[in-house]
Amino acid sequence: MSLYNNIASMLRKPRKTRAQEHNRRFYRKPDNETNKKSQLEMIGLTVIVVIVITGLLIVTVYKFNNPPRNIQKRYINKETATNLLIAMTNTNVGECNNLSLGNLLSDCGSSYPSINCFDYTSCEIANQTINTLLNQTLVDWDLSFELNISSPFQDIISHFANLNCDSTSKQQEQAFELLPLEAQNVLEITLILCLDR
């Protein structure tokens, strides 16, 4: 065989068998069916894309529409709250011979309160002073809080609250201070700050 015949034989397409020819003629899918299938696939893909984008949009809208956190002009935390209690109890009360608020509260919480200043008891003066202090500080700063003072002899001596601070608040800071009373008892001062109100 000639060179050219070899090349020609290499390049010639192999002949289809009879079975292959038969299949090609009778089992070719109609054009309509092919189109429908690809269209369905495209629709399916579009639906997925739409669902994903909608999901992302819902999450974004939810995040941005959350009620804004109480934007505090001043930052306050648990340590600051504890310092406030300590500073308050060290403060001298001018209306009662410059006795410290802590001394007045200890007297008020004891079994036999004995301090009297101009016909006011230590409890009355202490409550009045605490009210003034809180008005000038936490109330003035629009902070939601609850202050409780209790003693084993008299249960709750004082209770102050502002802006509905209660146990339903999710962001709370608590501060404590203990003052000594007689017979190794203690007066408990608790300040709860609700930072999300």
Next chain:
Amino acid sequence: MVNAGGLMLQIKCLDKRGFALQFTWLFVLIAGAIILGFFFSLINNLMHGEEVQTDIKATQELDALIKINLASGDTQKIVLFDKKIIFSADSGSTYSEYYVENSPYIAKYEYNAVFSPNELEGDEVIIQNVMFKAPFRTLPVVYVSNKDIEYVFVNTSTIINLVSSYLPENLTKASVSRGLMPDYPDNNYDHTVFILDDAAYLNSLRPNSFRNADKRLFAVVITPGQNTIYGYGNLTFYHYTSSNDFVSDGSVPFLDLTTIVGGVISHDKAIYECNLRKVLKRINLLTDLHTQRMRHYQDDISLFECKNLYQTAIAHLENMKESSIDGEKLFTEDFQNLLISINELRILNPYIIGTKDCPGIY
């Protein structure tokens, strides 16, 4: 003939294939080498960058430990630190700095009094801070050293014993009598610092056994002032030279045990003097403030009883202010005056508070 032609075609094809194969291998080799080279250099750069980052972080951590705040109490910390730290200071001003070797980050501390040797190398660093009082709380003084520096106290005089007991714990201390000093052995520490109260014994040392004695041997001679053991005086700094002699770097005054220990720990005149100037400047600033306050009390009618006492306090404070001026040279007489005023205020303050029930000087 036909077969030969077919064969020729096959051979030609083979040639082309062979050529393509060779070219492919060459291409792979060159491209591969370039890619490998790129990755190697990237890794190298990253590693170098990480080392620099670590050094910078180490300096910053040390910074946080050394720059003690005014509120801190007397504490000691032993920190694991295996990098070399280099300290430097300008003896004529309050400018000082330190850096970790190979780190580009230099930490400057112009207002913190940190007494340290000029370099520290070892596994750990000992940092002790002590509040300097004059007699009011002035500033925390920081001692930085490590166990690879040996402090050898020569003789057992009062001042030497006091300084030895005041030196921070965990530092390497040794004692030797004057007689045994000449044959003191080389214990292979980075630095060996001799602390003496008499310079005459300095050159009796025979440091033949010391390797690199000119880089490792130092001495500090304490010369107390008149009528005092550790109130004021002079510290003279020496270093050993290759000519087999201790050479003086100069003398700088001291005020109180705190600064003597600072001088011993640093055993470097420039670092000691620079940090001493910071202490003086702080004394100067505080005396100014206390003086203003005393004048305020003097003007208060309700404190009439204590007016004269405040006047005395002001006189002492102004004396302290004059004596703590940071001039070109520091004079021992100024330190003597400082000590006198400090002692007077120390007696006057409790008298004003306790006996007279007036607001104190400090």
Next chain:
Amino acid sequence: MRKRAQMQMTETIFVVFIILIIIMLGFVFYSKFQEISIKEKEKILRNIEVIKLAHRISSWPELECSIAGAERFACLDMVKLEVLGDFINRTMKTNSYGFNYYYDLLKNSKITITEVYPSSTKTLGTDYWLLYDNPGSTPLTDAVIIPVNLYNPVSKTYALGMMEVQIFK
């Protein structure tokens, strides 16, 4: 056959392209939320640092109330406050060592102390002190308040005050 293959290829390319866009969108949203959350945390940490600074200030020898040698926690001497405030204000104009010393500690910040009880008239020098006033352009933290006791050394009484510290860029 060829046409079908081409269509399939186009379809695959589109699918990959759209998936990539979705992934990128998701990534952008996630980074945005992370950025906001990190900035919030950073601000809180800075506020805590400011509180620590305020506590350190109350222990300075030039401000602390020392009664018979004992230093009290979070207590400032009123007379010392006035003297130091004047000193810093005076030396700020001359850029001396004194001011530079406090600048090294306080940088760009504003520190005020206000008496809350018994007196709250906000009169400068009486119940209101501007200790340090060197603000920058942008505040880095909220105005952090620290309750302090204000000691009057003459009457030997304690008032309640608030130290307000704000740090700037």
